[in-house]
Amino acid sequence: MKISVFGCGYLGAVHAASMASIGHDVVGVDVDAAKIASLSEGRPPFFEPGFDEILQAGLDSGRLTFSTDAADAADAEVHFIAVGTPQSADGSADLRYVNAAVDAVLPHLAEGALIVGKSTVPVGTAAELAPRIDAAGGRLAWNPEFLREGFAVQDTLTPDRLVYGVAAGDDAAAAKLDELYADVLSHGMPRIVTDLATAELVKVAANAFLATKISFINSMAEIAEGVGADVTQLADAIGHDARIGRRFLNAGVGFGGGCLPKDIRAFQARATELGYGDSVAFLGEVDRINLRRRDRVVDLASEMLGGVEGRRIAVLGLAFKPDSDDVRDSPALDIASRLREAGALVTATDPHAIETARRVRPELDFRPDTDDALAGADLVILLTEWREYRDLDPETVAGLVSGTRVIDGRNVLDGAAYRAAGWEYRALGRG
Numbered sequence: 001m002k003i004s005v006f007g008c009g010y011l012g013a014v015h016a017a018s019m020a021s022i023g024h025d026v027v028g029v030d031v032d033a034a035k036i037a038s039l040s041e042g043r044p045p046f047f048e049p050g051f052d053e054i055l056q057a058g059l060d061s062g063r064l065t066f067s068t069d070a071a072d073a074a075d076a077e078v079h080f081i082a083v084g085t086p087q088s089a090d091g092s093a094d095l096r097y098v099n100a101a102v103d104a105v106l107p108h109l110a111e112g113a114l115i116v117g118k119s120t121v122p123v124g125t126a127a128e129l130a131p132r133i134d135a136a137g138g139r140l141a142w143n144p145e146f147l148r149e150g151f152a153v154q155d156t157l158t159p160d161r162l163v164y165g166v167a168a169g170d171d172a173a174a175a176k177l178d179e180l181y182a183d184v185l186s187h188g189m190p191r192i193v194t195d196l197a198t199a200e201l202v203k204v205a206a207n208a209f210l211a212t213k214i215s216f217i218n219s220m221a222e223i224a225e226g227v228g229a230d231v232t233q234l235a236d237a238i239g240h241d242a243r244i245g246r247r248f249l250n251a252g253v254g255f256g257g258g259c260l261p262k263d264i265r266a267f268q269a270r271a272t273e274l275g276y277g278d279s280v281a282f283l284g285e286v287d288r289i290n291l292r293r294r295d296r297v298v299d300l301a302s303e304m305l306g307g308v309e310g311r312r313i314a315v316l317g318l319a320f321k322p323d324s325d326d327v328r329d330s331p332a333l334d335i336a337s338r339l340r341e342a343g344a345l346v347t348a349t350d351p352h353a354i355e356t357a358r359r360v361r362p363e364l365d366f367r368p369d370t371d372d373a374l375a376g377a378d379l380v381i382l383l384t385e386w387r388e389y390r391d392l393d394p395e396t397v398a399g400l401v402s403g404t405r406v407i408d409g410r411n412v413l414d415g416a417a418y419r420a421a422g423w424e425y426r427a428l429g430r431g
């Protein structure tokens with residue numbers, strides 16, 4: 001099937017290449033000429049495991065092309081809208097790119113073609129867009145995505161579920177999506193057909209739930225730390241209850257990235273606008289608990305060093321999570337910057353996110369080599385749980401630093417091994 005994907009950022013580029021990999025003819029459209037040039041040459045503009053391969057395979061097969069010209073999407077049967085919905089100053093979602101993408105596609109829309117929203121939008125957005133699309137002879141559906149960075153290809157080709165939001169009575173839209181996703185559906189995952197508003201809400205509700213789960217365990221961490229209890233054992237124990245589940249109960253410096261923080265704020269803004277602010281007021285607390293974790297690391301560093309001014313601190317990890325070079329709203333980058341602002345001499349490292357971090361925080365002292373970042377440190381802080389940091393040998397690292405003090409901001413290090421090697425080991429939520 002000939003399809004187009006408007007927006008070739010993280011979501012759109014992965015979606016375009018994934019759809020080409022299951023046999024569709026795909027054109028990815030974006031206004032950013034540099035991004036289009038880079039993708040057309042097989043150079044991913046971001047780090048995502050497995051993406052390079054499907055990008056190159058798509059280009060080689062001739063089924064995947066990229067363009068800055070919306071006219072190149074004219075003969076597509078399905079147009080995906082996969083542009084960003086960044087946070088505005090007041091916390092609400094900025095829909096300018098969604099509107100611009102719809103404006104770009106409408107003049108080229110074939111009669112009966114389907115526009116499918118994938119972007120995360122405030123509930124009611126599809127209802128606002130639909131009349132313009134109907135008037136142009138097209139139809140609108142909403143198909144939220146649930147992909148995680150680091151697992152983006154896998155989550156696109158074998159998702160937990162597919163959700164189609166369609167207008168009342170538009171069985172043809174669902175049938176068209178079934179045809180498009182036949183390969184994905186052959187793996188047997190559930191497919192849920194809803195109305196447009198439900199599909200929009202499903203996405204924000206899922207992210208709100210995940211954020212709440214993380215902040216719940218982090219609130220337990222605050223108490224556990226105070227009373228000398230261990231939040232990781234607590235998470236293991238409650239996680240065995242299948243109704244609760246152990247996943248997303250990892251306490252630490254909290255959630256960041258381009259989705260969870262902005263989505264809970266946009267959800268509150270939209271609910272408030274609709275008169276349902278009270279229903280999601282708890283998300284404000286979820287946000288505050290999350291941000292307090294960052295304060296706690298800065299305070300703990302100060303406590304362990306008797307003040308951070310002039311002290312050498314090695315920060316391990318800058319990305320908002322491992323297997324990503326994304327530093328948007330990254331707790332790690334925020335903490336590194338705050339320690340530097342408080343007068344610490346911070347040396348920061350990350351296997352993949354130094355260049356992205358440098359673009360937003362050029363003032364930080366970045367060390368691509370881990371040993372170089374660790375050398376002479378009075379305190380080591382692990383903030384992103386990359387495999388190479390989890391696997392560090394406490395004895396070897398002790399030989400590089402000036403002070404054997406470590407804060408495990410993700411509760412992933414072997415505390416007993418560090419203590420046995422002479423380290424003062426502190427973790428969030430473990431007294």
Ligand code: UGA
Nearest residue numbers: 145146147148149214248249250254255256257259320321
């Ligand atoms: C999130 C959702 O998990 C996806 O389902 C969704 O599609 C995506 O947002 C989106 O809206 O596009 P992502 O932002 O890639 O995906 O990252 P997550 O894996 O959800 O992690 C978010 C943050 O929570 C990270 O900073 C991670 O370190 C933190 N986290 C996660 C914890 O602090 N504890 C946990 O137990 C799990």
